[in-house]
Amino acid sequence: MYKKPLIVLNFKTYSESMGEKAVLMAKYCQEVSIESGVNIISCPQTPDIFRVASAVKIPVFAQHIDSAGAGSFTGHITADCVRSNGAKGTLINHSERRVLLSEIDSAIQASRKAGLKTIVCTNNIAVTSAAAALLPDFVAVEPPELIGSRIPVSKANPEIVSGSVEAVKKINPKVKVLCGAGISTGDDVASAIELGTVGVLLASGVIKAKDPRAALFDLVKKI
Amino acid sequence: MYKKPLIVLNFKTYSESMGEKAVLMAKYCQEVSIESGVNIISCPQTPDIFRVASAVKIPVFAQHIDSAGAGSFTGHITADCVRSNGAKGTLINHSERRVLLSEIDSAIQASRKAGLKTIVCTNNIAVTSAAAALLPDFVAVEPPELIGSRIPVSKANPEIVSGSVEAVKKINPKVKVLCGAGISTGDDVASAIELGTVGVLLASGVIKAKDPRAALFDLVKKI
């Protein structure tokens, strides 16, 4: 399912990718994914998961889950509930939604039980190593200062990407590495892959583009 | 819309009220609401809001929202997004999901802009007063030690209920008072209303009942 280069599109809470626009954005992702053969994952806001997942066949991931399970946990986002609404995976510990170390572990375990793939976001090589030790499916290293910039991490700080790839290999080679922050072009994706990652995590580079569909096509052109 | 006695049913993250079962539970609420003329609000898990709200005409509330708006707030639950998925209101600051004072204020403001009604949960008379000063639509006082028990707050601690009603009247008489914790029968509802509240907030008393539909009918029998 996730063999080819992977593009993870984080819809954040942008108005351009909420509600019915979330469905449209996911359909663009699906169109580009089918035409290019590149895996594209959509991460809509939590309340949008059901209608997005009902409208497309490409995988939909949550942006966050809590570690709570069934029970007295009002307001918590459970792995089981996002799964039953069609999500196939989830981001965990995004820089805009950091999580306690012990809760990252619990959330990964809850995801595994529920059949959700996990992408744990990290901010440097040491934290990437720590996250990899918890055995998620993916880690996504994103230097926070570059998020939302147009300066791609793969150019601004290639060492953090290649260093993360190496560090994860030592901890557990089954964990795959993504990188993010400042990604907006096909060149950025290509250099991310050259640095040893399996793909990228991005948001504004597509969502805030004048033509998101065209931006998606540009992303996959070199793969 | 909320003139008659009000019953707010919190689905928590119970497996008995998740996914398709959340839809079913909300349909029971609708049936009982129509037959009895009592307002019943369903509060499903966040990812379930869309399908529940699409399936029933009675109001659906979120269990929690964050104060974040549109933008770079990955994993946050925005008022706009739950609204666009069909929610008509939200719980805020439930005892299982406590919130910073300043964020309660921001969440109430965001809800008002988005057209969501707000129910701020509190744990004692002083905190009820504080919450009322932020001008939500409702406050719901729930002594945490009674939540999930079968000992109704209206019997175990009627002073906290009547005291909250009085305190809120002084702060702002437009804010309506609910009470919760240990509520499971029509008697509990009746005594809550005698104490000056406009209704109750409950969860396990219905959701964990052998026959939730019957439990709902029992709740409204004395109103």
Add this chain to the structure above:
Amino acid sequence: MYKKPLIVLNFKTYSESMGEKAVLMAKYCQEVSIESGVNIISCPQTPDIFRVASAVKIPVFAQHIDSAGAGSFTGHITADCVRSNGAKGTLINHSERRVLLSEIDSAIQASRKAGLKTIVCTNNIAVTSAAAALLPDFVAVEPPELIGSRIPVSKANPEIVSGSVEAVKKINPKVKVLCGAGISTGDDVASAIELGTVGVLLASGVIKAKDPRAALFDLVKKI
């Protein structure tokens, strides 16, 4: 003890007011307090409380306490412990250390039992009203966007100050109002008092001044 105009000096975690420098800064406060008759309260970092409180006779307040009491609460700051190290009061809910609504209430209660005065910080009139409903000794309204600026709240936004004074009067006239953010001169203090407050909360205006002792003398010159 707190009859005259009150100046609360927050040492934050500035290096200029840490360790032995915290003791020196508190001694400046004491000197100016004695000469001017104005109450000045020092708020050093938590680990510095003991040596600052041992070195001066003017009141020393903590910058934050948790709501936990004696027991299994590793790493929490208890009212009893800061009291037994010489603190006479504490800030609660500073904009750099926001607290859950229910924990503000518990922290005020714990402070009262331990004999600590409480100053609850707030960010707007509604939140000031809410804080006042919890019956602390003081509320200190500080618009976050002006904190650390040299634009005094009393000039940039006098309505938030006078509005807070009025709102608190309605909730409970025993609660006294301070204001903060951008305060650095005697004029700022004078206009804060004209707007109905009993004094000010400030930090960088004194701590980061070339001559903090002179800055303190300037603050009290118009009172």
Add this chain to the structure above:
Amino acid sequence: MYKKPLIVLNFKTYSESMGEKAVLMAKYCQEVSIESGVNIISCPQTPDIFRVASAVKIPVFAQHIDSAGAGSFTGHITADCVRSNGAKGTLINHSERRVLLSEIDSAIQASRKAGLKTIVCTNNIAVTSAAAALLPDFVAVEPPELIGSRIPVSKANPEIVSGSVEAVKKINPKVKVLCGAGISTGDDVASAIELGTVGVLLASGVIKAKDPRAALFDLVKKI
């Protein structure tokens, strides 16, 4: 400094180890340490650090630090400040004060710069591995369900201890492993060391003992 078996005594917020009693408790630790040659570290409440560290020559550790440095961080506990008050190290991420993954990393880095040793607490083998990847001086594995019990982790769950020792060896053999939870006797310490740890972390077993000094002597008798 930390060559011999190590006993880390967490004073928590117990009344039996606060204020002047914290000083007394640390003096017992010192007496037993000198007589036995076993390293004993005292972890008093943050406001007590200065007077405890001024009264004894054995190392004093903080129970928690935040990742913030010098600046506008009201109410945060900085590495520099606890260091300047005499602490030689700190616990991080105790089960009663869990921390965000990225903040554990920042706190370790801040500690290293300030010259503080670090003990990161963990709850299972995976989290221990993750913590070790951040290169603290020590990790201390403590199954939360056994904390405060009289059932020693070394008997109830020896696999979590030996598994942690093995896992850390693979990640980075320089990181030393402690274990905790339910430890109260010399036998417990001996079996912890047999399982490959360098020592133990404990609290109530000594602090709540009728005779803490005797309890400390009992702890070291088999080493």
